[in-house]
Amino acid sequence: MSGASVPQGREGPAFDILARRGGLVLAALACIALVALFAGARYGMMLAIGLGFGIALEGLRFGFAGPWRAMILRREPAGILAQLLSIGIVSAVAIPLLAAHPDELTGAQAPIGWAMIGGAFVFGAAMQVVLGCGSGTLVNAGSGNPVGLLALPFFAIGSFAGAYHLIWWTGLGALPILTLSGWPGLIVTLAALAAVAGLLLRLARPEARHLPRRLVIAAIALAALAIANLVIAGQPWGVVYGLGLWAAKGFTALGGDLSGSAFWSAPGSERILQGSILTDYTSLTNIGIIAGAFAVAAWRSGGLSQKLPGYPMRAWLATIVAGFLLGYSSRLAFGCNVGAFFSGVSTGSLHGWVWFVAAFAGAVLGVRLRPLLGLETRA
Amino acid sequence: MTRTVTASAAIAFLAALLVFDQASADLNPYKAPPAFALGSGQASSGGFCGALPE
Known part of the structure; x- marks a missing residue:
């Protein structure tokens, strides 16, 4: 950008923009420093990673629900190809790292089961209704x-409730955890990602068979952040656990009793519930994503001056129900588009692949439900 | 009404969440784990959506 039009004095629109953007950068750095100082360096870095996720997702318009919708309705595969590229980059680092450091690093590895498949299907449908997935709801809010702002608290309540019942649902039938590990696992994962990309390109409209540079940059940025998440936290990028934890903390603060839940009364859950959310990795990255998306919107000229759209009452009710279902179903599915699909596939968990198929089938239904629920404001 | 209102509400929600959290749980940087899990020699123990609780 040329600086020729910037006024020399401390007045005028250019100075206002500079002051606003400078304030955003300083506020972000101050928050990271405070968390590092009062909670620990690892937690400060996790907040920084979360901010990076939020900035990359909002700033580069990288998402999950929108690209799936574009493929289903318009046979435009670019967004999903970018997702596959990012997952491939992460898997090339994460799968060998997990094999070499099994005592320090954990993958997003979970069992395939009936509830897991059903949960992924419902999640896929609900994320098309509100056009926001796990990460997308945070970015949108x-x-x-x-819509994202209203869906978020119900997403958290749903995540809490889904975790409350998770052990019962998993008892309906699940396979042992199946993983693709080591170098053979990496080769199979990359080959499967390439095969899906090839299938998408084959199904795509001929003029839509390209990957914009913006999405390539976003895919690389997200992959770098996801790898940093794994190396620093010892576990992959996730979203849903943190949201459920916030609701669980609120539930106990209101006098709620969690002893009836095998999940929330487990010693590991009790330990995390008693700690600060500033020491919970998914909470920190979730906070960072919301704040990072806010920073990008505030950074852009006119980013926050858009008028809010008008929706009928049934659209707001649908948002509440879909928000709750997003949270509940993603716990049954052992993750959302981030924890199960992105992190599951990139750390070699077969449940990530099953999640992808089931959620995409649900998304086909969700795309058709959205206009019926009054949430369609554009063609 | 513009997005300024709703985006500010999201940040206010985060601020309220952190105030509530700090009122109910203490931070102790001296009990913090090493900065990097990789190379720390310690097992990961954070909550995750793909894991059942210990």
């Missing part, structure tokens, strides 16, 4: 999208 932070950037001022009213």
Whole structure:
């Protein structure tokens, strides 16, 4: 950008923009420093990673629900190809790292089961209704999208409730955890990602068979952040656990009793519930994503001055129900588009692949439900 | 009404969450784990959506 039009004095729009952007950078750095100082360096870095996720997702318009919708409705594969590229980059680092450091690093590895498959299907449908997935709901809320903002607390309550019942649902039938590990696992994962990309390109409209540079940059940025998440936290990028934890903390603060839940009364859960959310990795990255998306929206000229869209009452009710279902179903599915699909596939868990198929089938249904629920404001 | 209102509400929600959290749980940087899990020699013990509780 040329600086020729910037006024020399401390007045005028250019100075206002500079002051606003400078304030955003300083606020972000101050928050990271405070968390590092009062909680620990690892937690400060996790907040920084979360901010990076939020900035990359909102700033580069990288998402999950929108690209799936574009493929289903318009046979435009670019967004999903970018997702596959990012997952491939992470898997090339994560799968060998997990094999070499099994005592320090944990993958997003979970069992395939009936509830897991059903949960992924419902999640896929619900994420098309609100056009926001796990990460997308956080980004949408932070950037001022009213649907995302309304869905977020119900997503958290749903995640809490889904975890409350998770052990019962998993008892309906599940396979042992199946993983693709080591170098053979990496080769199979990369080959499967390439095969899906090839299938998408074959199904795509001929003029849509390209990957914009913006999405390539976003895919690389997200992959770098996801690898940093694994190396620093010892576990992959996730979203849903942190949201459920927030609701669980609120539930206990209101006098709620969690002893009836095998999940929330387990010693590991009790330990995390008694700690600060500033020492919970998914909470920190979730906070960072919301704040990072806000920062990008505030950074852009006119980013927050858009008028809010008008929706009928049934659309707001649908948002509440879909928000709750997003949270509940993603716990049954052992993760959302981030924890199960992105992190599951990139750390060699077969449940990530099953999640992808089931959620995409649900998304086909969700795309058709959205206009019926009054949430379609554009063609 | 513009997105300024809703985006500010999201940040206010985060601020309220952190105030509530700090009122109910203490931080102790001296009990913090090493900065990097990789190379720390310690097992990961954080909550994750793909894991059942210990």
